[in-house]
Amino acid sequence: EVQLVESGGDLVQPGGSLRLSCAASGFTFSSYAMSWVRQAPGKGLEWVSAISLGGGSSYYADSVKGRFTISRDNSKNMLYLHVNSLRAEDTAVYYCAKHPRGYYDSSGYYCDYWGQGTLVTVSS
Amino acid sequence: DIQLTQSPSFLSASVGDRVTITCRASQGISSYLAWYQQKPGKAPKLLIYAASTLQSGVPSRFSGSGSGTEFTLTISSLQPEDFATYYCQQPYTFGQGTKLEIK
16 A cells, blocks of 8 residues: 655744655655645645656755755655745645656646645744 | 646535546646545545556556646545545645535
């Protein structure tokens, strides 16, 4: 059974930093691209970032480019999102999601499994 | 950037109804469109990908169609568990969502 378990969400002041983690199990983690998708309270879904199976390619939404960094450790079956220079508008539940292919491309852009999310609150 | 616009944003329907949700892309996206269902407090669930391919385990009352700039998600006979919010997605972008409520 595929399982994705996020952690690391917290209350942080504007300008602060966090590292979000996602522990994957039940599938061959190193064979699939992964993404982070967020959802602000009461709002819709926003794709944040994606990373290819080996970590060699990464992609970011314009809203987080230069502030967030996605990474993975295939030896530990872990996905990470380093979030810096946090703003109030970054407040959201952050979901870890698996893609059906190794690359984030036209055939593998959708997410077939999702974690339950971790809440990041940015407030003074 | 390609924008996705869903209509309607809110939909009220009864158990047994046939409902259709539309997703329009600001540019042609071939068949690169997925649909998700999300219930309150839960993660999204993949329903359809490549515009019309049903994800394994999803009931056959859900169907998708379209290509280019206009796509539809149809639920043929609403069940109580189908009342939720639905999102379309293309690479990098989600639609704003359609909340399906019980009439």
